[in-house]
Amino acid sequence: MNSPSMSFQQRVSHALADGQLRIALDRTTERFTSNRVAGLASLPDADAVRDCARSIRLHTLSKLDDYLEQFEANVTSVGGQVHWASDAQEANEIVLDLARSRSVKRVVKSKSMVSEETELNQALISGGLDVVESDLGEYIIQLAGETPSHIIAPAVHKTREQVGQLLADKLGVPMTDDPVEMTATARSALRDVFLQSEMGISGVNFGVASTGSLAIVTNEGNASLTVTAPRIHVAMMGIERIVPTLDDLAVMLLVLARSATGQKLTVYTDLLTGPRRGDPDGPEELHVVLLDNGRSRLIGTEVSEVLACIRCGACLNACPVYQQIGGHAYGSVYSGPIGAVLTPSLDREGPWHVLPEASSLCGACREVCPVRIDIPRMLLALRAETVHSGKGNRWVRVGFWLYRIAATKPWLFRCGVSVVRQLTKMFFVNGWLLRLPSPLPSWTRSREFPVIASRTFSEEMRDREKGSGDE
Numbered sequence: 001m002n003s004p005s006m007s008f009q010q011r012v013s014h015a016l017a018d019g020q021l022r023i024a025l026d027r028t029t030e031r032f033t034s035n036r037v038a039g040l041a042s043l044p045d046a047d048a049v050r051d052c053a054r055s056i057r058l059h060t061l062s063k064l065d066d067y068l069e070q071f072e073a074n075v076t077s078v079g080g081q082v083h084w085a086s087d088a089q090e091a092n093e094i095v096l097d098l099a100r101s102r103s104v105k106r107v108v109k110s111k112s113m114v115s116e117e118t119e120l121n122q123a124l125i126s127g128g129l130d131v132v133e134s135d136l137g138e139y140i141i142q143l144a145g146e147t148p149s150h151i152i153a154p155a156v157h158k159t160r161e162q163v164g165q166l167l168a169d170k171l172g173v174p175m176t177d178d179p180v181e182m183t184a185t186a187r188s189a190l191r192d193v194f195l196q197s198e199m200g201i202s203g204v205n206f207g208v209a210s211t212g213s214l215a216i217v218t219n220e221g222n223a224s225l226t227v228t229a230p231r232i233h234v235a236m237m238g239i240e241r242i243v244p245t246l247d248d249l250a251v252m253l254l255v256l257a258r259s260a261t262g263q264k265l266t267v268y269t270d271l272l273t274g275p276r277r278g279d280p281d282g283p284e285e286l287h288v289v290l291l292d293n294g295r296s297r298l299i300g301t302e303v304s305e306v307l308a309c310i311r312c313g314a315c316l317n318a319c320p321v322y323q324q325i326g327g328h329a330y331g332s333v334y335s336g337p338i339g340a341v342l343t344p345s346l347d348r349e350g351p352w353h354v355l356p357e358a359s360s361l362c363g364a365c366r367e368v369c370p371v372r373i374d375i376p377r378m379l380l381a382l383r384a385e386t387v388h389s390g391k392g393n394r395w396v397r398v399g400f401w402l403y404r405i406a407a408t409k410p411w412l413f414r415c416g417v418s419v420v421r422q423l424t425k426m427f428f429v430n431g432w433l434l435r436l437p438s439p440l441p442s443w444t445r446s447r448e449f450p451v452i453a454s455r456t457f458s459e460e461m462r463d464r465e466k467g468s469g470d471e
């Protein structure tokens with residue numbers, strides 16, 4: 001599904017033809033969406049909290065360099081080390097060097113979208129390391145040799161029946177589609193991995209500038225074990241994931257889980273401040289890899305607001321396009337409405353200019369976003385950029401070029417309307433065209449096209465004016 005050789009249209013066709021995917025997406029996106037509504041209803045004055053969360057994120061981005069320096073100073077003051085990575089390759093090399101120089105053989109990971117972005121697993125495995133994902137969804141897709149299809153639910157594209165079969169095939173356990181039994185199977189397979197790994201790698205939901213703390217939220221407790229069991233911990237974090245203070249973090253946590261799964265809080269919220277310092281557990285070494293990878297370039301641009309995202313996934317669940325095609329069709333790590341902005345913005349050279357088209361601009365993403373990111377506005381800005389750069393669809397370009405000629409010459413426009421009206425009359429059924437001629441048949445594949453009205457608006461108005469003049 002993620003093959004780089006497939007075009008976006010091919011991946012979409014593939015997804016639409018997948019009946020199992022439709023079942024899996026329906027089950028999950030509907031549940032997440034209704035849970036979110038209930039979750040926010042449990043928060044007094046949720047709109048005000050969302051406004052507050054938005055202003056914290058935008059304020060942080062407006063002074064990001066200051067907060068990053070403060071964060072680095074505080075991580076260092078509590079015994080951690082900060083590593084700056086300008087791109088994915090540098091980030092992976094930093095982690096690989098840390099592992100090699102400390103004779104690490106086995107790595108356990110908790111969920112990290114930044115590490116998916118840098119393709120860290122592939123880099124570590126090529127470097128001879130054994131890497132195991134401990135988030136249940138990530139573990140499932142690692143067994144399946146796939147990539148995540150949702151920001152917070154990586155295996156959302158799989159039905160529980162498919163997961164049961166996968167576990168049976170890969171782990172030799174009896175087939176079951178009972179989620180409790182499947183979780184117990186994964187749990188027992190992973191327990192030894194935590195104990196045997198020398199290095200743990202996690203993502204970071206928020207880094208707190210005033211204390212140098214790392215906030216990591218999970219529902220399975222796997223981040224707690226990833227952080228505390230191995231002797232070295234590496235946290236992968238995008239540079240934008242900073243909040244100024246612990247009070248600001250508290251506001252973010254009020255809306256994060258509610259928007260993601262409808263929970264008031266995730267089951268586990270880990271706050272890691274430095275490595276162990278006389279504590280009975282915790283890592284001996286703490287490293288934070290701060291990844292730029294195109295983010296700093298976005299500040300001050302039309303799409304800078306995308307950096308305010310707190311990766312709750314609500315916009316994916318609400319998006320009518322994502323609900324149909326799932327995450328893999330986007331072809332990138334970040335999918336759905338936020339991915340359609342983030343991916344082409346971060347990777348200017350990649351084949352992503354088509355992603356902003358994957359939206360009906362209905363505004364559902366903006367409606368549900370806990371920090372009120374105006375995704376439709378940015379999608380339009382990216383579409384405009386694509387048109388100006390000449391990368392847009394050739395047929396659309398030709399169509400608008402013809403329309404401009406006709407629309408600026410009234411006599412030509414009238415002639416054109418009359419010719420098209422006569423043509424459509426030849427093919428309509430009950431006032432609708434069932435199939436448009438090439439190159440437009442895709443439009444009528446899933447809906448009908450109305451026949452052009454027998455009289456245009458201008459003709460009607462002219463007749464009316466004539467009639468009232470005669471009176």
Ligand code: SF4
Binds near residue numbers: 312316338372
């Ligand atoms: S854009 Fe908003 S809704 Fe979408 S993942 Fe980010 S924070 Fe959540």
